[in-house]
Amino acid sequence: MKILLEACRLVRVHDSGGIDALWQNLVLELLRQNQEALSDSGDGLEYVLFSAFLNPKHAHHLEKYRRLGATLRHWWMAPQWAEGMGRLGARSEWFAGNHDLLHISEPVWKLPTSGKIVVTFHDVMYRLYPQYLRPEWVDRLEKGTQDLVERATLWLCNSEHTRDQLCKHYGVPRGRTATMLVGVTEGFRLALGQEDRIAEIAGKLSLRNKRYFLFVGSVEPKKNLGVLLDAFSKALDSGTQADLVVAGRAGFGSEMVQAKVDGDPRLAERVQFTGFIDQKDLPFLVAGARCLVLPSRYEGFGIPVVEAMAAGTPVLCSDRGALPEVAGGAASLFDPDDVDGLAERLLSIDGDDALWEDLRRRGLERSEPFTWQRCAKDTLDAYRQAQQLSR
Numbered sequence: 001m002k003i004l005l006e007a008c009r010l011v012r013v014h015d016s017g018g019i020d021a022l023w024q025n026l027v028l029e030l031l032r033q034n035q036e037a038l039s040d041s042g043d044g045l046e047y048v049l050f051s052a053f054l055n056p057k058h059a060h061h062l063e064k065y066r067r068l069g070a071t072l073r074h075w076w077m078a079p080q081w082a083e084g085m086g087r088l089g090a091r092s093e094w095f096a097g098n099h100d101l102l103h104i105s106e107p108v109w110k111l112p113t114s115g116k117i118v119v120t121f122h123d124v125m126y127r128l129y130p131q132y133l134r135p136e137w138v139d140r141l142e143k144g145t146q147d148l149v150e151r152a153t154l155w156l157c158n159s160e161h162t163r164d165q166l167c168k169h170y171g172v173p174r175g176r177t178a179t180m181l182v183g184v185t186e187g188f189r190l191a192l193g194q195e196d197r198i199a200e201i202a203g204k205l206s207l208r209n210k211r212y213f214l215f216v217g218s219v220e221p222k223k224n225l226g227v228l229l230d231a232f233s234k235a236l237d238s239g240t241q242a243d244l245v246v247a248g249r250a251g252f253g254s255e256m257v258q259a260k261v262d263g264d265p266r267l268a269e270r271v272q273f274t275g276f277i278d279q280k281d282l283p284f285l286v287a288g289a290r291c292l293v294l295p296s297r298y299e300g301f302g303i304p305v306v307e308a309m310a311a312g313t314p315v316l317c318s319d320r321g322a323l324p325e326v327a328g329g330a331a332s333l334f335d336p337d338d339v340d341g342l343a344e345r346l347l348s349i350d351g352d353d354a355l356w357e358d359l360r361r362r363g364l365e366r367s368e369p370f371t372w373q374r375c376a377k378d379t380l381d382a383y384r385q386a387q388q389l390s391r
Contacts, residue, residue, distance in 0.1 A: 003383065004092065004099040004115065007049035008079050010065060011058040019122060021279065022303075023105040025183055029376040031068035038069070048073055050096040052082045073097065086110035101383060108144035116153035116386050123300025123321070124165045125222065132222035132297070134252050145170060154386040156379065158182050158301040161322035176389065178382045182301055183372030188310040191283035198288040201281045205274050209243040213346060214289035214313075216282070216304040219273070220251035224295040224318070224336050229260055229267060231342035236266060238343070240350050242290050249276040287311040290356070291349045294318065295336050302326050306370045309363030314356055316345050330366035332359060
């Protein structure tokens, strides 16, 4: 079976996270497992990577995938040009040759194909909470999803919650859906107990306090940082010794969060924004935190939750979206609109070592199945399922 994989995300290595990091890790593991299959039995798949970009500096980022056996089909053009050609009738086969199955990293693909289409599906944020996203993103994803409802063979979802929402809001038959268990990079597990490296990264980031609550993610409205800041302020009133570290790039609407901190001298002293953290350093920042706090109003998965658990860091997260499913009873959940409730949880995790140890233990156990090996296996199962379906 010949598999065509969208490869533009594979060269987005600067400040990569979220879907980019997921796709890069998944493709690497698919290729590694394919090489093992070929070595053991001679029975494997043929992977082709289709990319389109203009900057020649990006090209070397694809070499590691080629060395793992992938065939590269690159076109020196902007991705938007390829999409435009698709609207004029150009097909995926024109760019990348014949293939049995096309797997794309999000629900946007303009080029027609004779192969079956598997879509990795992350959330329905743009349908449920469009006010939290840039209007152009909402328009692109909404149109792309509606188009692929009629074209895609199988939707590979990152949680049962996301799967249910896809079926509910877009009418996709459940028999055309599957789920995969998203992986956690092994660096988070290896960071556990590495006190010297944890201290080194804290120094590199100039953290003012070795005791800190940590938020990881883009600084944007959907992450609900305003409520976290209000809760942290109440925790300060009650004497918490921990600071709050906000680790992530400034996203859509981040200026409102920064203004809230700048307008309160005490928050300005006790809240630290680090910006985007390199993936090599992030596990140690997470492992050194008193807890991870994720107050999102909606998540289709919430990878920081399982990353923190794998690093031995207790988790406080909201009870919205897929977060209760992903946390699996191993996190302390809260209503994302309940400032007092979150403040109480911050104080409890800061001062109660028995609670801290219990959440740490449960989190480590919960994180065990979340590996890239399992994610790749789920993906291969989805390919086989798609081959049995019509369309």
